[in-house]
Amino acid sequence: MPSFNIGLTGINAASKDLEVTGHNISNSSTAGFKGSRAEFADVFALSYTGVSRLATGSGVNLAAVSQQFNQGDLEFTDNNLDLALNGRGFFVVERDDVREYTRAGQFLVDKDGFIVNSAGQNLMGYPPGVRSGELNEIRVTTGEAEPRATSEIEALMNLSAAAPTIPPDPDNDPSVDIEPSEPDTYNESTSLTVYDSRGGEHTVSLFFQRTGDSEWAVRAFKGDQPIDGDGATAGELVFTPEGTLDLDASTPLEISFDPENGAAEPLNINVDFTETTLYGDRFGVSRLNQDGFAPGQLIDVDVDSDGTVFARFTNGVNRSLGQVAIANFDNPQGLQPVGGTNWVETSSSGQALMGGAGETGFGLIQGGAFENSNVNIAEQLVNLITAQRNFQANAQVISTADTITQTIINLR
Known part of the structure; x- marks a missing residue:
């Protein structure tokens, strides 16, 4: 009897529905998992001359197991590579390949420094500064960050407008010789x-001497x-009546010396006093x-948010x-699941369109989070x-149907 087959298709469909639901539930804690939905279609077996209004149907079949790519909740962790x-x-x-x-x-870092799952x-990912061409494995630098020689000093400070003027030397040189060991030759320091280019540290001191109003x-x-060379090449700061630096009248201070440690080249440093002022009665360095x-050593x-991976050093x-x-x-639902919460491209999904986050x-x-499964347990139950x-x-x-069949068989 057709009823047996119809009922059997219904049992098979219900079994497939249970399988899909069970698979969803079993992966409710799997990171990045996307739940699926069993989709069914009715079956009509009609001949070429069949009359559709008289067709009773032949049951049901599984039309598709459709993946649901709605967003899962984010779970924050202590791993920056999640x-x-x-x-x-x-x-x-x-x-x-x-x-x-x-x-x-x-994700984590393997023994060779590559970011892997x-x-x-x-x-x-893309190499630094490049957004085209072949993708490369992203590798975490484990060595030291190279040093950089100082080339500029930015000085923002206030010189006291109440500081005394130190008398010029007998030759009336506006740049009186400053001696660090003689405090009466300078006002502030x-x-x-x-x-240097090898990362060697050197302490530089700046001494200030008021030579005029x-x-x-x-x-x-x-x-x-x-x-800074001889006294004639020392910097001179000239201020406006309002207390700001007069850039045109001032002489820049340039520092140059040999580190004497085998560094590639001498240090040449420009000191920028653009924002230095002459206010009040106190000296202060801002x-x-x-x-x-x-x-530097790698620390993190x-x-x-755009996917750029940064190594931070000490x-x-x-x-x-x-x-x-x-x-x-174009059609994520056309991707073929291959296990491991991974998918591969198919003709139904279309080719991958590559780009960057944002x-x-x-x-x-x-960063520091991963996407949980999008399975809703209550819905699955x-x-x-x-x-x-x-x-x-x-x-x-x-x-x-079996009862009816037995009744027919028992007819005499």
Whole structure:
């Protein structure tokens, strides 16, 4: 009897629904997992001359198992290499030239410094400063960050307008010789550390001497030795009646000396006093910055919202290691799941459109977090109940058909 077959198709459909629901529930804690939905279609077996209004149908079949790519919740962690995509797109992972796509962003650094997932697949991205061409594995630099020699000092300070003028020398030289060991030859002083090309540290001291109502001489010393040439080349700061620096009338201070440690070249440093003022009755240093730094050790790796991976070093340097590549598809539901919370491209999905996080059509990356499964447990439990009742109802169809068959067989 057709009723047996119809009931059997219903039981098979209910079984598939239970399988899909069970798979969803079992992966409710799997990072980056996307739940699926069983979709069914009715079956009509009609001949060429069949009359559709008289057709009773032949049951049901499984039309598709449709993946649901709605966003999962983000879970924040203490691992900066855990990455979550908030929005559209997939991470690109590769091993042995086999490329796959994933939303699971639990990454770590392997023994060779490459960023990989738990399956050993490399996270792919663009090299620093490059946004085209072949993707590369992203590798974390484990060596030291190279030092940089100081080339400029930015000095923001206030010289006291009430400071006494130090009398000029007998030759009426506006730049009276300053002696660090003789406090009566200068009004104020301050010091900072500068770096040579090998990262060697050197302490430079700046001494200020008021030579007139609006004029100050400034000299640089390393220890007790001047490093700004002779007195005639010392810097001169000239201030306006309002107390700001007169750039046209002032003479820049340039520092030059040989580090004497085998460094590649002597240090040549320009000192910028542009924002220095002559106010009030107190000397104060608000900012005394220099642009050099010593070698640095890697302390951390951060990932920006656009996917740029930065290595942070102890000397304050942030070095870009590359940018995480993001893939998107015209039809994500056409991707083929291959296990490991990964997918591969198919003709149904269309070719991967590559880009970077934050661009049009691509989500943002959240470092220090990963995307949880998008499975709603409450919804899946309701699906279990529904599938169970469907199974029971279709089993009842077969039981009823069997009773009818027995009745017919027992006719005499």
